[in-house]
Amino acid sequence: MPSDRTSAGDPARTLALLWRDPSATPRRGPARGLTVDAVVDAAVTLADREGLAAVTMRRVAQALEVVPMTLYTYVPGKAELLDLMLDAVYARMERAASTGRPWRTRLTAIAGENRALFEIHPWSAAVSTLRPSLGPGSIAKYEHELAALDGLGLSDVEMDDCLTHLLSFVQANARAAIEASAARAADGRTDQQWWDQAGPLLARVLDPGAYPLAVRIGSAAGAARGSAHDPEHAFHFGLARVLDGLATLIERGGPAGAGERPPAP
């Protein structure tokens, strides 16, 4: 089984774990040496420090000074552990109230909060959530983020669409940023060094007449940013485009600023 997927097993067991259902903890036998939270915290700390690849059952167990198989009495498997890790960091996200401010400001804040999540916990952008985890953290996050889209005259389904679109952009951007910095870390080379090495080789093999746009735009973009991809710039550029794109939906049927109404009570 690969290592970075969530939600493999029994939904009932997973939900009970996510919500820390006390009726799901055993009533007999020897006292437990750990808690689910301790396991999750250890895994999160490990992932923060050494990346998702370092989160193996063996390493988490080692951090807790316990034998690997012991973890399986707290958590059904690694997929569920990842579910719990995600929900834990969702729960701890900062959620600034932004009621009363313009919708662009509100959505910019949501984007920023999610971007901050991926900066603090880069691994969380890489986890693939097969089914939504539906833990207390993700529900609270969803509620908070929907509030930023409330009262804009959108239908229920459109609110979900817009939020999905915005978050999907932020996650894609974060993934690109993480991959770029992982590349820098993997080999010692900086982007500059890498290009200095690859550039001349590429020039020898690539016919500039055959790919005029690629050569011109590629080198212009590379020169403007000192590297092949600048996630910081891509974020601000992309967020502006996303908000403009949502604007045509939100401000339809009226001049800029229309459609804004007080949120439902």
Added chain:
Amino acid sequence: MPSDRTSAGDPARTLALLWRDPSATPRRGPARGLTVDAVVDAAVTLADREGLAAVTMRRVAQALEVVPMTLYTYVPGKAELLDLMLDAVYARMERAASTGRPWRTRLTAIAGENRALFEIHPWSAAVSTLRPSLGPGSIAKYEHELAALDGLGLSDVEMDDCLTHLLSFVQANARAAIEASAARAADGRTDQQWWDQAGPLLARVLDPGAYPLAVRIGSAAGAARGSAHDPEHAFHFGLARVLDGLATLIERGGPAGAGERPPAP
């Protein structure tokens, strides 16, 4: 080392491989039983049929009726093999000429071509490209896609920004679609069955008063699509938003349709 990363080693060797530099193939010793293309094709076929996780050096070797270590005389390692796989499918993408048509039509075509790529080769959306691969396939792809953005009055850097934004959206959407269908395949349950099982459990643990928006919007969105996430709908919704977002850049300083000029000679 994890399994789904590209570009680990020497850029010179990788570039020579990508461009099939004949001076890089050995001149002495016994005749080679395989070719780089044969190895790459076997890997792509395997990935298409059984997913990226099935692409192991052992499985690829098995498909070629060869011992695993033999592959290492064709390819420095698995990361480079993934680079070659990506470039190969890029090279084979359909590239419909769309000069002369409106920019929205052109960009919709680009999005569609990339979406088709991810449908035919779902694994290609999951590969994380640490550095751009710069093979003949990806350069040709880049050139073709830039052509769709040429003549719109964008600066060189803006052309790259817009393309990155568009492709990033398509890839994010494809990843979501693939994850959703992987979830369906992983356990036998359909989305409906999963919700039938998880829904009541969630209702028991979740206070609807505490999360009014989440409950209302979540169930509205779920009901509208018969599942938690409908990638088909998200694609059309998202693409419309992306194009609207790019429009404010492309059509700035004039009415709709302005900014369009014939491409540079």
Added chain:
DNA sequence: GAAGTACACAGTACGCCGTACTGAGTAAGG
């Protein structure tokens, strides 16, 4: 043509992974 060398390919081995299974000891329920 002989010698030397560069190479292809097979095989074995190492250190990782997730986790199934076994067995010993412990604390609560009846």
Added chain:
DNA sequence: CCTTACTCAGTACGGCGTACTGTGTACTTC
């Protein structure tokens, strides 16, 4: 008190990428 349910340790299995070793082949050079 005894039975039962549990925790935790240990071992083991089948997978992974790939380093290393050995054998035989075909080209290059003399």
